[in-house]
Amino acid sequence: MANLVAFGYLIAAVCFVLALRGLSSPASSQQGNRIGIAGMAIAVIVTLFALPDPGWSSYLLIVVGLALGGTVGAIIARRIQMTAMPQLVAAFHSLVGMAAVLVAAAALYDPAAYGITHPDGSIKGMNRIEMGLGTVIGAITFTGSIIAFAKLQALMRSAPILLPSRHLINLAVGAAIVLLLILFATSESTVAFWLMTLLAFAIGALLIVPIGGADMPVVISMLNSYSGWAAAGIGFTLNNPLLIITGALVGSSGAILSYIMCKGMNRSFVSVILGGFGETGLALADQQDRAVKPGSAEDAAFIMQNARSVIVVPGYGMAVAQAQHAVRELMDVLSKHGVDVKFAIHPVAGRMPGHMNVLLAEANVPYDVVHEMEDINNDFQTADVAYVIGANDITNPAAKTDTNSPIYGMPVLDVERAKAVFFVKRSMAPGYAGIENTLFYNDNTMMLFGDAKKMTEEIVRAMA
Amino acid sequence: MAAIDPGLYNLIVFVLAIFVGYYVVWSVTPALHTPLMSVTNAISSVIIVGALIATGPAGFSFSKAIGFLAVILAAVNIFGGFLVTQRMLGMFKKRG
Numbered sequence: 001m002a003n004l005v006a007f008g009y010l011i012a013a014v015c016f017v018l019a020l021r022g023l024s025s026p027a028s029s030q031q032g033n034r035i036g037i038a039g040m041a042i043a044v045i046v047t048l049f050a051l052p053d054p055g056w057s058s059y060l061l062i063v064v065g066l067a068l069g070g071t072v073g074a075i076i077a078r079r080i081q082m083t084a085m086p087q088l089v090a091a092f093h094s095l096v097g098m099a100a101v102l103v104a105a106a107a108l109y110d111p112a113a114y115g116i117t118h119p120d121g122s123i124k125g126m127n128r129i130e131m132g133l134g135t136v137i138g139a140i141t142f143t144g145s146i147i148a149f150a151k152l153q154a155l156m157r158s159a160p161i162l163l164p165s166r167h168l169i170n171l172a173v174g175a176a177i178v179l180l181l182i183l184f185a186t187s188e189s190t191v192a193f194w195l196m197t198l199l200a201f202a203i204g205a206l207l208i209v210p211i212g213g214a215d216m217p218v219v220i221s222m223l224n225s226y227s228g229w230a231a232a233g234i235g236f237t238l239n240n241p242l243l244i245i246t247g248a249l250v251g252s253s254g255a256i257l258s259y260i261m262c263k264g265m266n267r268s269f270v271s272v273i274l275g276g277f278g279e280t281g282l283a284l285a286d287q288q289d290r291a292v293k294p295g296s297a298e299d300a301a302f303i304m305q306n307a308r309s310v311i312v313v314p315g316y317g318m319a320v321a322q323a324q325h326a327v328r329e330l331m332d333v334l335s336k337h338g339v340d341v342k343f344a345i346h347p348v349a350g351r352m353p354g355h356m357n358v359l360l361a362e363a364n365v366p367y368d369v370v371h372e373m374e375d376i377n378n379d380f381q382t383a384d385v386a387y388v389i390g391a392n393d394i395t396n397p398a399a400k401t402d403t404n405s406p407i408y409g410m411p412v413l414d415v416e417r418a419k420a421v422f423f424v425k426r427s428m429a430p431g432y433a434g435i436e437n438t439l440f441y442n443d444n445t446m447m448l449f450g451d452a453k454k455m456t457e458e459i460v461r462a463m464a
Numbered sequence: 465m466a467a468i469d470p471g472l473y474n475l476i477v478f479v480l481a482i483f484v485g486y487y488v489v490w491s492v493t494p495a496l497h498t499p500l501m502s503v504t505n506a507i508s509s510v511i512i513v514g515a516l517i518a519t520g521p522a523g524f525s526f527s528k529a530i531g532f533l534a535v536i537l538a539a540v541n542i543f544g545g546f547l548v549t550q551r552m553l554g555m556f557k558k559r560g
Contacts, residue, residue, distance in 0.1 A: 033503060036546065092502070357496070
């Protein structure tokens with residue numbers, strides 16, 4: 001029986017790898033996802049078959065649990081708006097974290113069910129260390145994700161919240177967790193276990209509270225990674241190879257995404273974790289007296305419909321204004337006028353990796369006109385119009401030239417090379433990094449003041 | 465040769481799986497990074513197998529209660545994660 005289960009786990013693990021592999025192209029991705037679902041079904045079924053002494057009441061309980069959770073999950077998946085994906089993913093991460101804590105606690109109170117005991121009934125030493133580690137990572141994932149969720153859902157100010165001497169507090173809590181972990185590993189004390197878990201909950205929140213909204217792509221990727229490591233930790237505890245493999249896959253996936261996001265912002269991982277970016281009260285450059293050129297929707301419409309090529313640069317503001325459908329209409333009407341329309345996506349546009357791509361896909365923008373930064377950056381020099389909607393810092397040329405700028409060195413889209421730049425913006429307020437965008441004052445920039453969605457709709461109407 | 469500690473086997477599996485994950489995830493197109501996160505979310509809920517084992521034994525215990533709770537949480541994630549991924553992937557269409 002044990003061998004049969006292990007074989008089932010092997011198949012499930014292969015399915016999960018194929019599910020990730022399927023995401024290498026949109027064409028193969030749906031098939032990949034179905035394989036992933038099959039893998040999960042196999043894992044659950046072989047585990048149920050191998051339960052040592054279940055009785056019908058246990059099976060009933062499990063079916064009820066699956067039905068309950070499954071119904072909630074299915075409803076959420078069906079109803080969630082695509083603009084809310086970042087907070088949904090954060091919420092899901094928190095559930096994985098909590099599940100890891102609960103499973104570890106279950107194993108602590110009934111280790112015999114998992115076969116991780118010495119003949120005298122105590123838990124094996126190695127398993128205790130792994131149990132402690134899995135629990136701590138799971139608890140951090142849980143509260144960290146809750147805070148990230150609250151910030152993304154605007155239940156909490158998204159700006160960094162800085163406690164005085166927070167590094168010292170975090171260090172002290174971290175040290176206490178390590179001590180309790182050692183105490184738990186040596187004594188199997190349940191008191192130490194719960195104290196350690198409580199402190200891990202606390203530090204999870206403390207770590208994310210000082211991190212600001214625009215660093216969320218890194219935070220979410222990082223929590224994605226943590227949820228994987230927590231699962232792997234539980235896998236070590238229970239000597240379960242499927243959990244170890246899956247945890248490692250997810251952990252490395254989140255780590256790679258964190259790396260890509262950090263690179264997209266030219267930030268080090270450590271500086272993101274330490275938090276506080278964007279709250280430094282930067283002195284604005286002495287450009288206050290320079291004039292910008294405001295324009296109307298009609299002006300923009302006239303120039304765009306006579307252009308040969310337009311590149312749209314979306315940012316978080318497009319998501320906030322729910323402007324993706326209006327942008328799609330703009331693309332349609334421009335195409336009718338024979339204008340070539342493309343989209344340029346910066347790696348950190350939005351609040352999570354790939355956020356803009358999903359929004360544009362939702363609005364039926366075909367994915368082959370949506371390009372990543374390095375593929376499209378050279379095209380700006382031949383484009384007639386760059387239409388920047390809801391993005392700011394990722395277009396700031398100061399990142400290339402001004403060594404004093406806090407975003408100096410960050411890769412940016414070369415929008416200023418286009419013949420004309422239209423910048424849709426509600427006001428002259430600076431972007432997240434608190435830096436003025438020198439692009440606003442360029443001669444070829446026209447500012448379109450207004451809501452991203454309304455402005456785009458007005459342009460569409462002016463062209464019709 | 466003496467028997468190898470199972471902990472070491474676990475470590476071998478873990479390290480090799482990290483390498484597999486590393487290469488597979490770098491091959492994911494950046495356009496699908498959001499579905500990547502939601503699907504990794506769903507598969508990391510395979511932690512449900514641990515919850516099922518806790519819920520399994522007959523009779524009532526503390527372990528069984530929290531195992532049951534973990535089954536519910538993981539099920540939300542599994543169903544929610546896979547379905548929302550499927551929904552998103554269905555939106556990605558080519559021109560024409």
